[in-house]
Amino acid sequence: MSKREEVLRKQDKYLFPSVFAYYTEPLVIERGKGLYVYDTDDRAYLDFFGGILTIIAGHCNDRIVDVLIDQVRKLQHVSTLFPTIPQVELAERLASITPGRLQKCFFSNSGTEANETAIQIARAYTGQQEIIALRHSYSGRSALAISLTANSAWKTSTCGIPGIVHAPSAYCYRCPFEKSYPECNIVCARDLEELIQTATSGQVAAFIAEPIQGVGGFITPPKEYFSIVAEIVRSHGGIFISDEVQTGFGRTGGKWFGIEHWGVQPDVITAAKGMGNGVPVGATIATPEVADSLKGLTISTFGGNPVTARTAMATIDFIESENLLENARVVGDYLCEHLKELQERYPIIGNVRGMGLMQGVELVKDRETKQPAKDELNRLMDLTKDNGLIIGKGGLYGNVIRISPALTCTKREVDEAIRIMDLSFKQLR
Numbered sequence: 001m002s003k004r005e006e007v008l009r010k011q012d013k014y015l016f017p018s019v020f021a022y023y024t025e026p027l028v029i030e031r032g033k034g035l036y037v038y039d040t041d042d043r044a045y046l047d048f049f050g051g052i053l054t055i056i057a058g059h060c061n062d063r064i065v066d067v068l069i070d071q072v073r074k075l076q077h078v079s080t081l082f083p084t085i086p087q088v089e090l091a092e093r094l095a096s097i098t099p100g101r102l103q104k105c106f107f108s109n110s111g112t113e114a115n116e117t118a119i120q121i122a123r124a125y126t127g128q129q130e131i132i133a134l135r136h137s138y139s140g141r142s143a144l145a146i147s148l149t150a151n152s153a154w155k156t157s158t159c160g161i162p163g164i165v166h167a168p169s170a171y172c173y174r175c176p177f178e179k180s181y182p183e184c185n186i187v188c189a190r191d192l193e194e195l196i197q198t199a200t201s202g203q204v205a206a207f208i209a210e211p212i213q214g215v216g217g218f219i220t221p222p223k224e225y226f227s228i229v230a231e232i233v234r235s236h237g238g239i240f241i242s243d244e245v246q247t248g249f250g251r252t253g254g255k256w257f258g259i260e261h262w263g264v265q266p267d268v269i270t271a272a273k274g275m276g277n278g279v280p281v282g283a284t285i286a287t288p289e290v291a292d293s294l295k296g297l298t299i300s301t302f303g304g305n306p307v308t309a310r311t312a313m314a315t316i317d318f319i320e321s322e323n324l325l326e327n328a329r330v331v332g333d334y335l336c337e338h339l340k341e342l343q344e345r346y347p348i349i350g351n352v353r354g355m356g357l358m359q360g361v362e363l364v365k366d367r368e369t370k371q372p373a374k375d376e377l378n379r380l381m382d383l384t385k386d387n388g389l390i391i392g393k394g395g396l397y398g399n400v401i402r403i404s405p406a407l408t409c410t411k412r413e414v415d416e417a418i419r420i421m422d423l424s425f426k427q428l429r
């Protein structure tokens, strides 16, 4: 039995079947370096998904790994009962790169926990309970996060926690109001007022949204959207939580956090994924008054762990010293241009959207009816994999390609990815 077959046999036998794998023939990855990962036969694949937008500074980045190893040898764990240098330094650093008055951090291990904490502090601060989330959103896998999530495929085995309503998403390609931008007057944002008045008691604690909806298929709202919704939610006493689990740390190009593109200052930002370039870390960063409102005790055993905190710090240092915010903007624009060229050649590409190195490509059977091309995307992914490229998948209908390479990505690597996508689209015909 080959190494690969052995892994797949054990996966089948010892893991929950809900831990699903991409591809008809799952890919077993054994090592990674930079923009590439290698399977058990040492075949190279250009990784344009980065372990779900998490490898932000390249696989096994030497500078980050050195810091991690150094910290493991020095001090691995003491818990938050003891203040540590890595935890306070990371918190200070996050306070300096997050927009507006976000100054205080609570560290955890994942995006799910970061969002849990955000909702907890929103309720404590406002004294109100109800939460508005967005359709097509993904917030994580706890009972609360599943309830916030609005994509049926991810709402496994829960009847949901009460007190959450879902506003329409600013999904221009499939406008829920069947309008077109900009004549629509951003009706999806303005609808929030009526939603609050009709579907809640008016006691809104928070509006939580991803600047670009990740799992939802890189849905990118128009530029006016967030200022309108933030104003409405604040007029009802609620706060605005920006879930930057996918969009944080330069992913969207030019800015540290996605929401900065919309010129709106959130009251809370949640982060994870790219923050640690692959180590499990989550953070909830809030204004002092929101953070201070949480009374009583709370703890995350591994939150702010010296190893993950220093790794996150090294990741931020690397992004800054290599000017990766700018690289993500320039290379992201280049990638977007080339995806749009593919769109001209392949009618199956209905829409290209995104920012920086977070680009989505929505596949449709017919550009008029926009019928989702889900099976076609599954076949395309098998083809791109066989041709040496990893891309991601998302969207309510499973028909959106998600492209999110590490921010170290060069134009040459984009050329190679586009060449493989072009070849794979040709083979799909």
Ligand SMILES: Cc1ncc(COP(=O)(O)O)c(C=O)c1O
Residues within 6 Å of the ligand: 052, 109, 110, 111, 112, 113, 115, 138, 139, 140, 141, 210, 214, 215, 243, 244, 245, 246, 272, 273
């Ligand atoms: C926007 C967003 N928020 C939260 C989460 C949950 O993060 P985690 O899987 O680290 O719990 C995810 C995960 O994909 C996400 O995309």
